[in-house]
Amino acid sequence: MESYFDIDIWGLVAAVVMVIVAAGISALMRTGVAKSLIWATARSLVQLLAMGFILEYVIRQNNVWLVIGLITLMLLAAVQITMGRATGAPKGLVGIVLLSLVVTMLLMLAIVAELIVRPKPWYAPQLVIPLTGMLLGNTVSALALGLSRFFESMRERYAEVNTMLALGATKWEAAKPSMISSIRLGLLPSIAMLASSGIVTIPGMMSGQIIAGKSPVSAAKYQFVILAAVAALTLVADSIIIALIYKRCFISYDRYFVPEPAKKLSFKDLVQLRKDVHPDEKPDEVRREAEQEQRARTR
Amino acid sequence: MDETTEATATTTAGTGGAGHLFTAHDVTAVMPKRGGGETTVFRGLEFHVDGGEVVDLTGPSGSGKSTLLTAFARLNVHTTGSFALDGEDSDTFTPQRWRVAVAYLPQTSTLIGETVADAIRLPWTFKVRQDARAHEAKDMLSDAHIRATLDRMGCRDIDLDRAPRDLSGGQAARVSLARTLLTKPRVLLADEVDAGLDEENADKVADLLKLAAHDGTAVVRIRHRAPDGRATRMMVLKAGELREVPLPTAAQVAAAQRADAVDGSADGAQGDGTEE
Incomplete structure (x- = not known):
């Protein structure tokens, strides 16, 4: 992993902020997707991290x-x-x-x-x-x-x-x-x-x-x-x-x-x-x- | 049309396999009702037919005429009964061999394939006929042979290369009938194949069926039209009862045809050929 660029906590925050801004814009335009966008984002964050932790555990246990x-x-x-x-x-x-x-x-x-x-x-x-x-x-x-x-x-x-x-x-x-x-x-x-x-x-x-x-x-x-x-x-x-x-x-x-x-x-x-x-x-x-x-x- | 006299006028006629080409015994149809429950359309019907006969089956709509014919071909999931060909029970046949011998011809013609020629060849692509094909002429499925057969059947107006969907209703009905006739069934169950056709096409279809009967096929027709004088026997299915009715006199046929009866009422008349 010589040239691997890790993402720190602020990276995640930035991504979430991006979604919130996008959701804000769509709320202003009354497209009706803002809520489901936020919900899906939250789900994806939790699910992916969970899978990450599980995999890390399984790989470490080998x-x-x-x-x-x-x-x-x-x-x-x-x-x-x-x-x-x-x-x-x-x-x-x-x-x-x-x-x-x-x-x-x-x-x-x-x-x-x-x-x-x-x-x-x-x-x-x-x-x-x-x-x-x-x-x-x-x-x-x-x-x-x-x-x-x-x-x-x-x-x-x-x-x-x-x-x-x-x-x-x-x-x-x-x-x-x-x-x-x-x-x-x-x-x-x-x-x-x-x-x-x-x-x-x-x-x-x-x-x-x-x-x-x-x-x-x-x-x-x-x-x-x-x-x-x-x-x-x-x-x-x-x-x-x-x-x-x-x-x-x-x-x-x-x-x-x-x-x-x-x-x-x-x-x-x-x-x-x-x-x-x-x-x-x-x-x-x-x-x-x-x-x-x-x-x-x-x- | 002399075999008609032998039949009696009750539903008990023709039990067992005694000498008849096709017999049906204890035919029952129980349909599931929408929203639960069941309706019995008919119960314990008996039927038989012999080669060369043209039996007309009439009766009010909803009386189960189509159900009866699909039961004969053992296609209907809501029917039971025992059926025999030459006294041999249908259970001793594979479903495919049974349907090759007892062919059901649906009311609506479904022609499968890119062209009319393909649609007519379809039955010969099935496994059940692979052996039969070896006995037939090599060119049986060639365009030329199909053309000749269709011409003989009065389908000169139908181009083999046309797409089936471009055919008129009358043409499609005749191609569908020709497809089944070419497979030479022993019993042909024609489910109102002349429905919605003009007089001329209906007449052609009737001729084809008569011709098949002449060649030894047992023909059963569901009909709603005025009698056309081709039937040798006539049966009415009404309120769950299958009865044989006497053939009408030539005068009655003529009167019925003049009146151009739209819908074959239960006591619809039938008689000897007045046209041709």
Whole structure:
């Protein structure tokens, strides 16, 4: 960290002041976003610092079980966010979403961490945890988008699906157009990110390494590996999930029947639900979940 | 049109698989009501049809005619019953093989594909027909062959390269019918395919169905229009009861057609061909 420029407390204050000024201006213009801007800023400050402290602790401990525990929490949060954002998806998909996230995460860790980067120890938290976060952030958006699109498309194609079935199509054949459209939509952001990185944007991870004083070229190599892996694995996750859920739109004797969308869970319900599932967890995890969302957005 | 006399006028007609091409036994439809609860549309209906027949199914709207036909094709999630083809129960078929044999033709034509030719080829892209394709002529799916078939079906006015959405309602209905007819089903369940068509197109559609019956297909038509003289048997579904009604005399048909009855009322008349 030879040439690393740390941000002191006044730096944070300056950033907050900037937001307050901006909020003041928008309040004067009566745009109505001032309050939510302040609220979001406060949340982001708290969430990011919390994640920072947690990561610092985990990295300092360098304990394999702590790493695995943190990753498990991140996975569960990712499942919850996916289900919350996938509008129109029916109930009972949690297991499938978890499965596809676990599979892609293991692939990511096996290929990117253990095959390409080869850290020592193998579970090096400063590599494994950010990697997981980046993958999950991306996959969560893609899965939520893909799931919503799939069920929406299956509902829209009511007449088409029934016509195809009447002509002798299998479930797979009748659902295929919706699967393709869903996977395509889910993958679009990844492709756009691959194509625009380096021209329009310097991706977050590369920026971070450069600011931290690493060589921009090695930062670029790192970034490329991550982007490519994330794009590929997003496709994998999307395909797994669509291949596992398309049957939900049919009942016995291959008859078309799209299940009712699950009731939308509010944020409060989510906290409640999580408490029901993991009674010993602190709401601190909820923060992390929102934080991952944040990270997915900023990257 | 002599097979009509054998049928009796009650719902108990045609139980079991005794010799009929297609039999339906104990067909029940229970629809979920909006806001909870259920309605029984019909219960315990019996039906049968043989190759070469054209059976007209009429009845007031909401009586469950479409539900009955989709039940036959085993497409409807709200229906139960046992169905057999040549005495073989539908459960011994895969859903795909059953629907290939017992083809339901929906009221609204959904043509899938970039062009009319694609739309007609669609059923042949399905796995269930991959074996059948090997037995058919190699050029069966070529544009030339499809063209010739459509011409034979009186679809000379339909360009194969046109996008399906650019077709008129009558043209789309005929393409949709041609698509199903080309798959050579044993039982064809035509759900009011002449609805909303002008007299000329309705007539063409009716001709195509009659032709299919002539080639040995069992045709069941839901109809609301005035009788067109092509049916060999006539059934009414009303208030949960499926009854066979006698075919009307030629004079009744002529009168009905002159009056241009808009909606096939439950006692709608049917008779021998007066046109053609």
